[in-house]
Structures are given as structure tokens and as C-alpha cells.
Amino acid sequence: MKKLNIVLAILWGFALIGQQTPADKQSEPITIEGAVAHLGNGKVIENSLIMFVDGKITFVGDAKMKIARIGKVINAKGKHVYPGFIAPGKSLGLVEVNAVRASDDQDEIGDIIPHIRSLIAYNAESQVVESMRPNGVLLSQITPQGGRISGTSSIVQFDAWNWEDAAVKVDDGIHLNWPNTFRRGRWWMGEPRGYQPNKNYQKDVDEVKSFMGNSVAYGKTIAKESNQPFEAMQGLFDGTQKLYIYAHGQREIMDAVTSAKDAGVKHVVLVGGYHAHKVTDFLKENDIPVLVRFTHTLPFFEDDDYDFTFKLPKILVDAGLLVGLQNSDASNFQTRNLPFYAGQVVAQGLDRETALQLISSNNAKILGIDANYGSLEVGKSATLFISEGDALDMRTNQLSKAYIDGRDLSLETHQTELWKRYMGKFEGK
Structure with missing residues (x-):
């Protein structure tokens, strides 16, 4: 019985600190402008424009193109976008x-x-x-x-x-x-x-x-x-x-x-x-x-x-x-x-x-x-993320935004919470 109680306590602990609440369904169009877009099919757009609506990518192209931006516009100049x-x-x-x-x-x-x-x-x-x-x-x-x-x-x-x-x-x-x-x-x-x-x-x-x-x-x-x-x-x-x-x-x-x-x-x-x-x-x-x-x-x-x-x-x-x-x-x-x-x-x-x-x-x-x-292509799911730098390099893989089927995800986890807590401790905060 004692062992069972220990197991139940551990599992209850998992439940208390489980995954972040799933994001709401995409409610407005989103435009990401200025990022280096790595399309996932071997192609790169240095100054990209990506738009998605209702969880689907509707436009992928160069930001220099004269096309109306829709919905919420995210300025991602100097950053990178990946599938x-x-x-x-x-x-x-x-x-x-x-x-x-x-x-x-x-x-x-x-x-x-x-x-x-x-x-x-x-x-x-x-x-x-x-x-x-x-x-x-x-x-x-x-x-x-x-x-x-x-x-x-x-x-x-x-x-x-x-x-x-x-x-x-x-x-x-x-x-x-x-x-x-x-x-x-x-x-x-x-x-x-x-x-x-x-x-x-x-x-x-x-x-x-x-x-x-x-x-x-x-x-x-x-x-x-x-x-x-x-x-x-x-x-x-x-x-x-x-x-x-x-x-x-x-x-x-x-x-x-x-x-x-x-x-x-x-x-x-x-x-x-x-x-x-x-x-x-x-x-x-x-x-x-x-x-x-x-x-x-x-x-x-x-x-x-x-x-x-x-x-x-x-x-x-x-x-x-x-x-x-x-x-x-x-x-x-x-x-x-x-x-x-x-x-x-x-x-x-x-x-x-x-x-x-x-x-x-x-x-x-x-x-x-x-x-x-x-890959980042028109008609595909808006499952992508914005990184501060090269996502294949652990020094620069720092996500600022991530989406699954257009839903804006929380990037907080139990690990990030602990990191913030102890960084504060060792910095004397």
C-alpha cells in the first residue's frame, strides 16, 4: 500500500505540472514579414513574406512583392522561419x-x-x-x-x-x-x-x-x-x-x-x-x-x-x-x-x-x-516557428514564436520555468 501511495503521489505530481494548456484555434490571419525563410524543400527566401489563415498557409514569397498584408503582422526582420x-x-x-x-x-x-x-x-x-x-x-x-x-x-x-x-x-x-x-x-x-x-x-x-x-x-x-x-x-x-x-x-x-x-x-x-x-x-x-x-x-x-x-x-x-x-x-x-x-x-x-x-x-x-x-508551401498546415537565429545551431536556436496548424503555442515548459527560477537565484534576484 505504501508503494502504491508513492506511485500515485508521483503521478499526481505529473498532473499538477503537466503540459501547457493547448492554444486556441487561429482566430485571425497572421503575416510574418522580413525573416529568412527556410522552406524545408531546399529553398531559401532571404526577405520573406508568409501568411496563413485558418491554420493553412496562403502565401509564401518575397517581401518586396506588392501584396496586401493581412491580419496581425509580425516583423521578423533578422530572424529565421522554419517548418x-x-x-x-x-x-x-x-x-x-x-x-x-x-x-x-x-x-x-x-x-x-x-x-x-x-x-x-x-x-x-x-x-x-x-x-x-x-x-x-x-x-x-x-x-x-x-x-x-x-x-x-x-x-x-x-x-x-x-x-x-x-x-x-x-x-x-x-x-x-x-x-x-x-x-x-x-x-x-x-x-x-x-x-x-x-x-x-x-x-x-x-x-x-x-x-x-x-x-x-x-x-x-x-x-x-x-x-x-x-x-x-x-x-x-x-x-x-x-x-x-x-x-x-x-x-x-x-x-x-x-x-x-x-x-x-x-x-x-x-x-x-x-x-x-x-x-x-x-x-x-x-x-x-x-x-x-x-x-x-x-x-x-x-x-x-x-x-x-x-x-x-x-x-x-x-x-x-x-x-x-x-x-x-x-x-x-x-x-x-x-x-x-x-x-x-x-x-x-x-x-x-x-x-x-x-x-x-x-x-x-x-x-x-x-x-x-x-515544408512551408501554400496549402500546407501552418506548422512553423520563428527562431532568433540558425535553428540547427544550439547557440542560436532561440524560438520567439511557434505555431501548430496556425495555433499560437506557449513555449513555456517545466524546464524553462526551472531555468528562469535558478537564473534568478544565481544572479542574486
Whole structure:
């Protein structure tokens, strides 16, 4: 009983200091004038004019054009405007404190559970979620973790009372952790340390193939009894969902993509792809985009270049692949640093606007929400923000305004409140 009371007290604490109240629906037209507009599609307008009405962008162009300004006019001269950044493949809103099991819904019991929907467990009032917005991360793919097939993800925006209001695209894809050909030695059982061949690799692969084959067969027949896992897979075969395959090795990547295509999966996305640079021709032939996971970590192997993980996104972009940044090795709190991961890629030689695409329009295309999000274009959602400087640089990523579907967001969070409090303390106020 005492432990239960402690847990309830912690959760009550979350409720008391939860997310800011969602913004009201856009009530008047807004014009942003004078900012350097980074459109998210590779283009830049040095002296821009952007207008949006009822949550939709109605004009994007040069401020020198003789066109009537409408509604509230924001003078953003010397500042920068960006589309809202998108973080794919994260368990944001599914776990608040790892040590408090009652606040952790990112993993469910079972190994093959495609029917588990992450969206219904999403906490729109999470402190972790609200901390994304001051850095320009305004949307995310809420993704379950663990097991062979973790479940089904959905895409949300970060300004809502509940998961129903937050949803941008419901049940967009299923996440498959492909078996590894190598595994770390279990030294506590007397095995050598380091990597060694996985003797069960083919068995694990056959299990996945069998499940996909049975799912296909289930969809072609009139089943006497409902099978939720098989039913959840049907969107992969009719093209309404994507299969996100987590794989790193050259053999794993080729086996995974080939198996999925043979089973009739219409849309496949490779997540991770540590050795994707070795099979770029294969990936292009099969039209496979890549979400790079490890951009701020040490190389996997001793003979890799020390900066290989930093360079990988540029290598894949130069090879002609559609590339986005996911960086799943970072904790949920660190997802707010997504723009700085893109900035690191710039330091490796990638063009700045191309690097921006890795967290805006490219991620939107990969997730299938590019019709409304990911770039500043007429007809798309007014999900954007104004930064005092370069948003890919942590020294100048200072937001003054942010909008989701035209709604003027609060940029206050629990973290900013603490920052102001203790800055005042140490400045002697």
C-alpha cells in the first residue's frame, strides 16, 4: 500500500505540472514579414513574406512583392522561419519516468504484437512532450518498443488535450526488429566477450517469414475466428500502412527487404541501416528510404572511422537515397536536440538546407504526411516557428514564436520555468 501511495503521489505530481494548456484555434490571419525563410524543400527566401489563415498557409514569397498584408503582422526582420521539425520512431508520451513502471507504456508483453496500438497510450500532457516545442520539434511518430514486431505507431502534433486531438495520422505503420546475424557473447555463461555468430538467425528469420505468410493467407480468406495480429498486418499488403524494419548489417538489410517484398508489403522503410552505405544500389532499386538512427554515438566496430556515425547521413544522401534522421539511440528527453543532430551533419559537409530536409520534408515524406507538413508551401498546415537565429545551431536556436496548424503555442515548459527560477537565484534576484 505504501508503494502504491508513492506511485500515485508521483503521478499526481505529473498532473499538477503537466503540459501547457493547448492554444486556441487561429482566430485571425497572421503575416510574418522580413525573416529568412527556410522552406524545408531546399529553398531559401532571404526577405520573406508568409501568411496563413485558418491554420493553412496562403502565401509564401518575397517581401518586396506588392501584396496586401493581412491580419496581425509580425516583423521578423533578422530572424529565421522554419517548418516544424518531425521526430520519427520515438516513444514520446508513452513513458514519463523509466523508474516508475506505472508511467511506462512503451513496451507490451509479447514478441509478435502488431495489433498493439501506441496511440491509445499516448499522454498528450507529458512533460517530456512539451519540452520538445522550444527547440522547434512539433510533431512525432509515437512508436512502441521491444519484441520482434513491436506494434503499430501513429503520428501526432504536440499541442493537444488528449491523443484523439493530437492524432495527425492514425496507425501509420508497423515496426519490425529484424533478427541479427551476430550477437554479443554472454560472458556470464562462459561465452567469449564481443560479437559472435547468431546460430539461431535463420530460425528467427523463418519465424518472421511464416508470420507474414500466414497474415497474407488470413487476408485472402474468410476466417471463422478473428485473429487480431493477422488483421493488424493487412494494411501492409494493401498499401495503407508502412513497414518500418530495424536492421543494420548488410545481410540483415537485404534479407529483411527481400522478405518483406516477397510477402507483398507495399511500402518498406529501413530504420538504422548502419551498413546501408554498402547496399545503396539495392536500396535504390527497391525504393527504400532510410531513417538514420545513430548520429551521436561511437562506431559499432573498432575498424570503423571514428566519425563514421556522423558522416553516415551524408554518405546516404550523396548516394541518392531518401534519408531522414531518427536518432533512436538518444533518450526521449534528448529528442529535443534533433535539429542539432542535423547541424552535426552540416559540419560533415552536407549542405545546410539539405540537412534541414532530413528533419522536415524528408521525414514528412517517409512518414506519409508531406501533403500537409514538412515544408512551408501554400496549402500546407501552418506548422512553423520563428527562431532568433540558425535553428540547427544550439547557440542560436532561440524560438520567439511557434505555431501548430496556425495555433499560437506557449513555449513555456517545466524546464524553462526551472531555468528562469535558478537564473534568478544565481544572479542574486
